[in-house]
């Protein structure tokens with residue numbers, strides 16, 4: 001439920017353009033109300049205003065975000081973290097060249113024989129209940145839009161990951177972590193390259209950055225604490241990215257995209273592994289209990305925010321504005337089978353990582369239980385998983401043990417809050 005809701009009856013009296021605009025503002029403002037913890041709100045609030053109210057990511061000019069963090073030099077070059085050194089070796093061996101992907105593949109985003117997304121990604125019954133009926137051609141076009149929207153958000157997220165990886169490489173105190181970090185910067189640059197090339201030359205469609213993704217990136221860029229950048233980027237954003245990449249990898253029939261995602265997933269598996277190694281050491285050994293709790297609350301709020309807010313409003317504005325309300329769109333897309341599968345894959349990966357780095361104490365567990373995420377508490381964390389295992393799990397459909405149906409219960413609980 002939107003905590004900040006405009007009376008539907010009052011809205012219906014307004015001209016539709018004004019009404020759409022008001023709904024959009026109300027929805028943006030409600031992002032702020034969705035964060036319950038005042039300290040977390042203090043940390044995210046300014047970014048939320050810049051992203052959702054001022055729409056800094058959509059102004060069509062370069063966005064300048066001030067960054068302040070300390071570069072940590074060490075002139076003695078210690079071998080200080082054997083697990084990271086081993087990850088560095090794996091990362092060097094795992095490099096690949098974006099030019100080597102099968103770019104000659106001809107891609108027709110509307111070809112029903114090779115769909116970018118399966119038709120059952122959407123719950124068409126819900127759309128029909130809101131009076132929206134699409135024929136087969138329009139459904140194919142909507143699938144094309146949503147796939148392009150997802151890939152555009154991957155691309156924008158990768159730009160954020162590239163800069164965050166560079167910042168973290170400067171700021172981290174482990175020397176082995178800096179060497180490893182250099183490989184991640186290259187990885188993220190390659191991801192920007194291949195996603196942009198795919199969107200530009202194959203789909204020929206690029207969406208602007210989603211406001212809520214902008215909020216998270218803005219908050220991470222400007223936070224001076226390296227471990228918050230790490231937590232935000234390596235665990236939360238990479239967790240969402242892995243969930244989304246994995247969903248698309250499993251569901252697309254387009255061979256070039258599948259191959260591209262397969263390569264990217266293997267890199268991302270290392271990135272999350274790195275995040276777990278660095279944060280486990282730091283959170284459990286260096287931080288005070290008060291600081292640990294602050295991060296624990298932040299991670300929970302951000303997880304819920306990303307789940308409830310990453311809902312393709314840019315596609316809504318293109319297709320359905322004036323035909324269904326934003327609240328109806330939230331219901332339609334939020335509860336679509338494809339989004340349920342995405343949330344399942346995302347939390348199956350993210351929650352065990354939070355446990356592993358010490359951010360799933362008995363104090364916070366009831367909050368996760370309340371929104372139906374307790375079933376992920378015992379999952380396998382990233383430091384126990386290679387990219388190959390992750391892909392094998394996806395191919396076999398054995399990520400987490402829960403059927404997608406249960407994910408809709410979680411959504412319903414969260415939406416009812």
Ligand SMILES: [Fe+2]
Nearest residue numbers: 158161188191
């Ligand atoms: Fe990436």
Ligand SMILES: [Fe+2]
Nearest residue numbers: 161238268271
């Ligand atoms: Fe990454």
